[in-house]
Amino acid sequence: xxxxxxxxxxxxxxxxxxxxxxxxxxxxxxxxxxxxxxxxxxxxxxxxxxxxxxxxxxxxxxxxxxxxxxxxxxxxxxxxxxxxxxxxxxxxxxxxxxxxxxxxxxxxxxxxxxxxxxxxxxxxxxxxxxxxxxxxxxxxxxxxxxxxxxxxxxxxxxxxxxxxxxxxxxxxxxxxxxxxxxxxxxxxxxxxxxxxxxxxxxxxxxxxxxxxxxxxxxxxxxxxxxxxxxxxxxx
Amino acid sequence: xxxxxxxxxxxxxxxxxxxxxxxxxxxxxxxxxxxxxxxxxxxxxxxxxxxxxxxxxxxxxxxxxxxxxxxxxxxxxxxxxxxxxxxxxxxxxxxxxxxxxxxxxxxxxxxxxxxxxxxxxxxxxxxxxxxxxxxxxxxxxxxxxxxxxxxxxxxxxxxxxxxxxxxxxxxxxxxxxxxxxxxxxxxxxxxxxxxxxxxxxxxxxxxxxxxxxxxxxxxxxxxxxxxxxxxxxxxxxxxxxxxxxxxxxxxxxxxxxxxxxxxxxxxxxxx
Numbered sequence: 001x002x003x004x005x006x007x008x009x010x011x012x013x014x015x016x017x018x019x020x021x022x023x024x025x026x027x028x029x030x031x032x033x034x035x036x037x038x039x040x041x042x043x044x045x046x047x048x049x050x051x052x053x054x055x056x057x058x059x060x061x062x063x064x065x066x067x068x069x070x071x072x073x074x075x076x077x078x079x080x081x082x083x084x085x086x087x088x089x090x091x092x093x094x095x096x097x098x099x100x101x102x103x104x105x106x107x108x109x110x111x112x113x114x115x116x117x118x119x120x121x122x123x124x125x126x127x128x129x130x131x132x133x134x135x136x137x138x139x140x141x142x143x144x145x146x147x148x149x150x151x152x153x154x155x156x157x158x159x160x161x162x163x164x165x166x167x168x169x170x171x172x173x174x175x176x177x178x179x180x181x182x183x184x185x186x187x188x189x190x191x192x193x194x195x196x197x198x199x200x201x202x203x204x205x206x207x208x209x210x211x212x213x214x215x216x217x218x219x220x221x222x223x224x225x226x227x228x229x230x231x232x233x234x235x
Numbered sequence: 236x237x238x239x240x241x242x243x244x245x246x247x248x249x250x251x252x253x254x255x256x257x258x259x260x261x262x263x264x265x266x267x268x269x270x271x272x273x274x275x276x277x278x279x280x281x282x283x284x285x286x287x288x289x290x291x292x293x294x295x296x297x298x299x300x301x302x303x304x305x306x307x308x309x310x311x312x313x314x315x316x317x318x319x320x321x322x323x324x325x326x327x328x329x330x331x332x333x334x335x336x337x338x339x340x341x342x343x344x345x346x347x348x349x350x351x352x353x354x355x356x357x358x359x360x361x362x363x364x365x366x367x368x369x370x371x372x373x374x375x376x377x378x379x380x381x382x383x384x385x386x387x388x389x390x391x392x393x394x395x396x397x398x399x400x401x402x403x404x405x406x407x408x409x410x411x412x413x414x415x416x417x418x419x420x421x422x423x424x425x426x427x428x429x430x431x432x433x434x435x436x437x438x439x440x441x442x443x444x445x446x447x448x449x450x451x452x453x454x455x456x457x458x459x460x461x462x463x464x465x466x467x468x469x470x471x472x473x474x475x476x477x478x479x480x481x482x483x484x485x486x487x488x489x490x491x492x493x494x495x496x497x498x499x500x501x502x503x504x505x506x
Contacts, residue, residue: 135437137392138385139359156388156435174435 023145024055025181026089029074030062037077044081046198046207047160047176051083057104061090072100128165135171136161145182157197166190178205180224189222194231204229237345240352240480241370243394245386247357249378250414250444253454254473255354256284258374260459261477263318267349270309273323274366275356276331282322285312286457296324299336305343314462319348329362341369359393367398372408372480374441378415379427384435387411391438410441412476416490417446429489442476444469445490 029036044050058075060066066074075085087104128147135153136142141160142149149163154171161167161175164182166189173191180187180202187201194215198207199222206229219234242255252275259271273281276296282288287310293303298321305321312318321344324331344351355366367373373394377387391409400407413432420426433440444450449467453460461477464470468490475485 134395137395138388140392153437154435157385158389159392172434 028059194220243355244376245390256459257473261461279323294324415446444472
């Protein structure tokens with residue numbers, strides 16, 4: 001019935017596929033799951049909304065024996081906390097079923113791009129450091145997953161910096177500093193005056209209550225030594 | 236060239252409305268033409284503090300919705316000729332403020348007055364963000380206590396990102412007005428020190444207003460404290476702050492202290 005001429009070069013939209021890459025956060029729970037969830041709750045209490053709007057992958061490599069039913073209820077537990085799992089990594093791909101996020105494999109840790117060896121004219125390396133001149137106010141969040149963050153001013157209570165690499169604060173650090181999220185255990189946090197609410201490097205975190213009170217008010221650096229986050233004065 | 240000024244704080248009960256009335260009256264007493272605008276739709280108070288509650292016929296929302304002309308809604312102050320009030324509506328809520336409507340009224344007010352002073356509601360929601368949206372200058376009202384300081388810090392972040400000025404890439408002028416300051420409690424260490432507040436917020440100090448019965452009394456009798464008690468410590472503090480807003484150099488004094496200790500410390504940082 002259609003009076004539309006059937007033109008071969010009609011305006012039919014082309015079906016296009018494009019490869020795009022996003023940075024996803026990978027959660028790797030460990031048994032016992034109840035204790036792991038309790039830890040997660042403690043983290044979320046201090047950083048509510050941390051996972052909001054971010055792509056999250058569930059890495060179940062450390063849970064080889066988990067059955068589909070418990071995995072399903074675990075995903076629901078995470079969902080109840082506002083963490084939407086977009087895919088499951090490290091498990092038996094065939095084991096996943098309906099109602100569960102798809103299985104994926106071959107994820108790589110995101111890392112700073114490695115500079116190509118200079119050949120002929122060396123191109124200037126692209127800086128991945130984010131320098132912020134202004135103070136970071138309460139409620140502001142700086143998310144820089146690919147490199148270091150340098151803040152010339154202070155970071156207020158209730159503000160948050162998330163960096164792929166290290167974090168340097170030349171004012172007072174009163175808020176939260178989360179470094180090394182690009183799987184960089186060598187990342188560090190430096191600040192001129194330490195009054196932080198929370199520090200984290202490569203997934204290991206410490207809240208203010210767990211940090212040696214003698215560090216408060218001093219210039220400090222934080223880094224990971226033997227799987228523990230260590231805060232030490234600089235002066 | 237008219238200046239739009241927002242009086243804001245994040246936290247409620249710190250003295251935004253009182254400060255709006257006092258600063259507006261003080262600027263008008265210096266001969267400037269001033270309008271104070273109540274953005275607290277649904278919880279209006281500025282009309283009470285200005286003593287104009289029985290003269291409200293039309294309000295801000297009526298003007299935005301085209302039910303009244305701006306001139307019909309403006310209330311001329313009985314004491315100071317150059318001072319006017321645009322009251323909020325008490326029977327509506329913040330959704331009645333449309334973005335375009337507020338922009339239109341602000342443009343009209345800019346043409347009529349030297350100063351348009353917007354009294355922001357507490358919080359960071361629609362009412363507060365519309366109140367700051369068109370501002371050229373912000374006065375951040377803060378009490379010397381941690382919760383007020385943190386909320387002010389949050390508001391400063393919004394002033395630097397969500398205002399028209401910030402979106403155009405221009406710098407937003409911000410001033411700190413420290414209110415309900417109690418010298419004895421500060422000395423005892425029950426309150427944050429002025430230096431600490433300034434260090435955390437790192438914006439210039441516009442003035443320090445003491446906690447005082449004069450301010451409460453002024454609000455209750457419907458008079459800005461700069462009108463009812465120009466010689467009280469609070470009245471003088473607001474008048475000095477208004478002169479600094481106008482650009483006059485006035486040395487900073489700490490209420491209840493004879494020596495200008497803070498003036499020497501912070502004179503340079505004061506606006």
